[in-house]
Amino acid sequence: MQKVLITGANGFLGHYLTALLVHNYKVIATGKGACRINLLHENFCYESLDFTQRDAVEYLFQKVKPDIVVHAGAISQPDTCELNKEFAYQSNVESTKHLLAQSNFLKSFFVYVSTDFVFDGQTGMYIEEDVPNPVNYYGMTKLLSENAVQAYEYDWSIVRTVLVYGAPKSGRDNILTIVAKSLKEGKMSRIVNDQVRTPTYVEDLAGAINTIIAKKATGIYHISGNDILTPYQMTIAVAKYLGLKESLIEPVTANTFQQPALRPPKTGFRLAKAERELGYKPISFEEGLQKTFREIKPMMERI
Numbered sequence: 001m002q003k004v005l006i007t008g009a010n011g012f013l014g015h016y017l018t019a020l021l022v023h024n025y026k027v028i029a030t031g032k033g034a035c036r037i038n039l040l041h042e043n044f045c046y047e048s049l050d051f052t053q054r055d056a057v058e059y060l061f062q063k064v065k066p067d068i069v070v071h072a073g074a075i076s077q078p079d080t081c082e083l084n085k086e087f088a089y090q091s092n093v094e095s096t097k098h099l100l101a102q103s104n105f106l107k108s109f110f111v112y113v114s115t116d117f118v119f120d121g122q123t124g125m126y127i128e129e130d131v132p133n134p135v136n137y138y139g140m141t142k143l144l145s146e147n148a149v150q151a152y153e154y155d156w157s158i159v160r161t162v163l164v165y166g167a168p169k170s171g172r173d174n175i176l177t178i179v180a181k182s183l184k185e186g187k188m189s190r191i192v193n194d195q196v197r198t199p200t201y202v203e204d205l206a207g208a209i210n211t212i213i214a215k216k217a218t219g220i221y222h223i224s225g226n227d228i229l230t231p232y233q234m235t236i237a238v239a240k241y242l243g244l245k246e247s248l249i250e251p252v253t254a255n256t257f258q259q260p261a262l263r264p265p266k267t268g269f270r271l272a273k274a275e276r277e278l279g280y281k282p283i284s285f286e287e288g289l290q291k292t293f294r295e296i297k298p299m300m301e302r303i
């Protein structure tokens with residue numbers, strides 16, 4: 001059975017990816033510090049790994065010799081990256097170089113999880129061949145990482161995705177669950193209505209990465225949902241779905257919603273290549289909402 005090493009396994013995507021890949025692979029889930037994955041499976045093991053530490057990466061790769069590496073770990077908060085550029089560079093770029101260097105000895109298949117934030121958001125609905133032009137430092141670190149991956153001598157794949165949502169098992173939260181909690185508590189939320197995204201249900205993303213590994217599909221793939229929405233439209237759909245007060249959500253423009261890192265105004269992906277080559281078919285945003293809140297209903301009822 002082939003061995004897959006996953007970075008960022010304690011994260012939002014990492015948790016779902018680990019739970020999916022254990023059905024077909026020996027999974028070495030890695031993260032900083034202790035394991036936060038609630039999973040028991042004969043094909044699952046956890047190793048603590050700070051991937052900014054070159055020696056630690058070398059040691060682990062010599063120990064486990066992965067056939068496949070999925071690099072999902074990153075500092076995934078754009079504002080944190082904007083305010084801590086050296087830390088972001090070490091975490092998001094140098095780490096990738098350490099992982100690629102060790103993968104090179106093993107000729108491992110290298111899968112890198114990237115973002116719509118490599119684009120400037122001027123046109124939106126990007127295809128894989130469009131030219132990146134990041135507008136914030138997070139996007140720059142992800143693009144620099146992509147460039148390192150594309151120089152890798154053996155098989156690689158870059159999976160770009162957009163605003164991932166779902167029931168967080170660990171790792172970062174997402175706008176849908178953040179606003180759902182505020183609505184439940186009767187608090188106001190100010191949500192931008194002049195940014196455009198194609199939000200991605202986390203299990204669709206994990207499923208696409210599983211397919212890419214199974215097919216050893218190389219190159220760049222855009223993986224997201226099909227529905228084109230503003231964050232305001234997404235959160236109004238949440239209020240409607242949960243039967244909570246839409247009036248608690250105030251639409252604002254991005255320039256009044258001061259964030260340290262600029263956001264690309266219009267992103268979103270065209271999915272023709274993933275549909276053609278991977279048979280990728282994402283669920284609708286409506287279905288994604290249902291899945292998300294069915295999962296976290298017990299937590300919502302405790303608020």
Ligand SMILES: NC(=O)C1=CN([C@@H]2O[C@H](COP(=O)(O)OP(=O)(O)OC[C@H]3O[C@@H](n4cnc5c(N)ncnc54)[C@H](OP(=O)(O)O)[C@@H]3O)[C@@H](O)[C@H]2O)C=CC1
Binds near residue numbers: 114172
């Ligand atoms: N969520 C989204 O909307 C999108 C995410 N992406 C990309 O998808 C990937 C997964 O994102 P997501 O799961 O949402 O993010 P999370 O922040 O939930 O997960 C990232 C994980 O990386 C880990 N990590 C950070 N630095 C290190 C380090 N030095 N050594 C080891 N582990 C480290 C974090 O550890 P710890 O938990 O201990 O901090 C965390 O568990 C990222 O590469 C992100 O850029 C792309 C587009 C959209």
Ligand SMILES: Cc1cn([C@H]2C[C@H](O)[C@@H](COP(=O)(O)OP(=O)(O)O[C@H]3O[C@@H](C)C(=O)[C@@H](O)[C@H]3O)O2)c(=O)[nH]c1=O
Binds near residue numbers: 115162
């Ligand atoms: C929390 C919050 C967010 N927003 C907006 C900002 C943003 O455009 C959108 C999504 O909220 P977030 O904080 O998740 O925004 P953001 O950090 O921009 O999310 C990004 O994460 C990284 C990892 C990526 O790679 C990107 O694809 C993107 O998903 O909602 C509001 O309008 N009001 C709010 O209170």
